[in-house]
Amino acid sequence: MTALHDTGRAHSPRAWLAIPQPTTAELSSGVWRPSTVRVTADDPMLAREAERLTRELAALGIPDGEGSVVCLRRDDRADESFEITVGEDIAVSAGTAAGAFRATRQLLHNLRAQGLVPHGRVCSAPVVAERGFHLDAARKYFPAPWIVDLLHALADVGVTTFQWHVSENEGFRIGSEAFPEIVSSAHVTRAEALVVADTAADLHIDLVPSLDMPGHLRHALAAHPDLRLPDAGGLPTDHALDITRAAAIDFAAALIDDVAALFPRSTRWHLGGDEFVDFARIEEYPALAAAAREQHGPRATGFDLLTAFVNAMSAHLRARGLAPRVWNDGMLRSETVALDPDLVLTWWTNWHVDMRPLAAAVDAGNPLVNFHDALLYYVLGEKAGYTYPTSARIWESEWHPGLFPALPDGTRQEIPMPYPARLLGASFSVWSDDASAQTPEEVADGVRRPLRAMAERAWNGISALSHDQFCEIDAAIGVATAPGPCAR
Missing domain, CATH: 3.30.379.10 (Chitobiase/beta-hexosaminidase domain 2-like)
Structure with a gap:
């Protein structure tokens, strides 16, 4: 990579002031x-x-x-x-x-x-094709015009994927024709969603709907309590779909179909698959254990049932022309049911010792996107032990798209350059755990620099810039001029 700063001063006339830097x-x-x-x-x-x-x-x-x-x-x-x-x-x-x-x-x-x-x-030329941004717009309402402005900010620095998380335990924030009873009062209407989708397509951003299942469904299941996973001796189940029943699986497919109709140009879809139940105690959910043995044999566990559900929903999505993806924490843990090898694993964490290591995904051949939670998760209110990401930490860690979260014992997990084709890219994430912690405007201001740090390093791998140079350029380029009425 050629050095781009002849004098070392970011404001030299011979400096190329752009993010990401050219190769x-x-x-x-x-x-x-x-x-x-x-x-x-x-x-x-x-x-x-x-x-x-x-x-x-x-x-x-x-x-x-x-x-x-x-x-x-x-x-x-x-x-x-x-x-x-x-x-x-x-x-x-x-x-x-x-x-x-x-x-x-x-x-x-x-x-x-x-x-x-x-x-x-x-x-x-980018070292990975996908540079993403995930927005949890389910726990917190983000108005459609704000999302449109966000898309312009993302496109300005080469982000290619916008993952729009619309359903959570705390809310369902996109209009529904099939299930109006589950829609939160503050939500993006279907007409507004079409504007967001049009904007993303015009800006060369692939919009990835994210509708988490079979967990994270407390809000939707409050209107359909008969579809909840049965009681498990005090373990929480009000957020979990009863994947032992055909009616619940049909409900999941119908939810997908209702939302997917808004995004005919999307090519990918995030199924979730994470935190369905307490995975460390999955054997204590009797309905899952019994159904798993009945459907998949005596060695099967609740993980087999979860994997079968994810595979079934993946097939449903592919029939609609959508490539499915899921979070990594509950995957590759089944005994008898093999995970679809084409399912993209969005790798966010290895916080628990029982979660499968990155090497297992590499061996299985599943495509990967790096969502490194320790460096790229902007969790509102800094809940669950997270602190807001900074460009300094991203630089100090020498993060690149192949550097994944470490194992619980600190073991480094890394795919070196040149990357294999199965490493699709990396993503920054906003999670609205404490919805009141920041306004949408504060979120936009807070994510700007760490997001741009991700964009720089996801395009180039190892940046030629020092952190100080990066910060000077970030400050100098400011933000994109608000588009005029014809620009959308």
């Missing part, structure tokens, strides 16, 4: 700052990006006119990779609209940070 940069003397600009596209696939950039440059004081030219060119580059050549004119080469979009963010960052773009040539 390589060859900067020369001279700067680009025309009085007017004409943005062109040599392929209809890039026309939307040319129109978008024209408006964005005008908002920064460089209106459309017969001055310099920014030409968006389509070539055979893969996915989001791009090349930018800056002289009197600018040439952006990318193989996809998403790649052109990523490149134009780089230009805008430089203009916002220093009012110019250095002459030179930069090339970039």
Whole structure:
């Protein structure tokens, strides 16, 4: 990776001030700052990006006119990779609209940070395809306009995936046609959800609905108590779906179908699968133990029943064209039922000694996304022993997409670069455990720098920036200008 700071000062005219930093940069003397600009596209696939950039440059004081030219060119580059050549004119080469979009963010960052773009040539390609953001908008109500603004902030730094968590023990916060009785009073309407989905698609963000099951359903099951897991000697079950019964499984599939109708362009779906019951005491739930033995043989446990449920819901999702994913904590622990090997495991923790290690997932071949809870979980109110993540901790740990949470004894779990194809990427998360701890605006301010630290290191793996340089660039680029009425 080429060093991008000739003088070590982030505000040097020869610094490329953008997040994420490009993979390589060859900067020369001279700067680009025309009085007017004409943005062109040599392929209809890039026309939307040319129109978008024209408006964005005008908002920064460089209106459309017969001055310099920014030409968006389509070539055979893969996915989001791009090349930018800056002289009197600018040439952006990318193989996809998403790649052109990523490149134009780089230009805008430089203009916002220093009012110019250095002459030179930069090339970039991400080390992982997925850089995600998870929002728990179920425990806490986040208004749809705020979510739309969040999507713009995410896209500005190369986030590709928005995981929208809409159902929790404390609320169901998206409109439902099939089950209006479970919807919380404060919720995103179905019409608003369509606007959010349209915005995500326009910004090259894959919206991943997250509807946790068979646990985390206390709010929904309050209206359907007959579908709860039976009492287990005082162990809590009011949040758990009775996966021993066909009626409960049908209810789960119907919930999916109702929400999925809002997101026809989504390609992935998060099933949850975590914290269904107290996994350390799963043998103490008699209904699970009996059904597991009856359905899967004498060696089967509640984990087999959970795995079978997850596999069944995964098949249901695939029939709808949605690739399923689940949290890791309850997976790979069954005796007789094999977990679907194509199911994506979103690996958030190994806090308990009985949770399977990362090596088990690698051996099983399941695709992985790194949700490292110790570094990338922004838990409102700092509940459950969490502290708010910081860019400093992310840098000090030398985190990269292949560095996963440690085992309980401190053993490091890491997939080194170059990453295998099964490591899809990494994600930052907001969890609303204490919904009143921060306002939505405070959440947006609080996550900005650690999120950008994740974005920088998830694009590049090991960043060429020092932490001080990163912080200077973060402060310099500020936030994206609020989009005008035509930009959405």
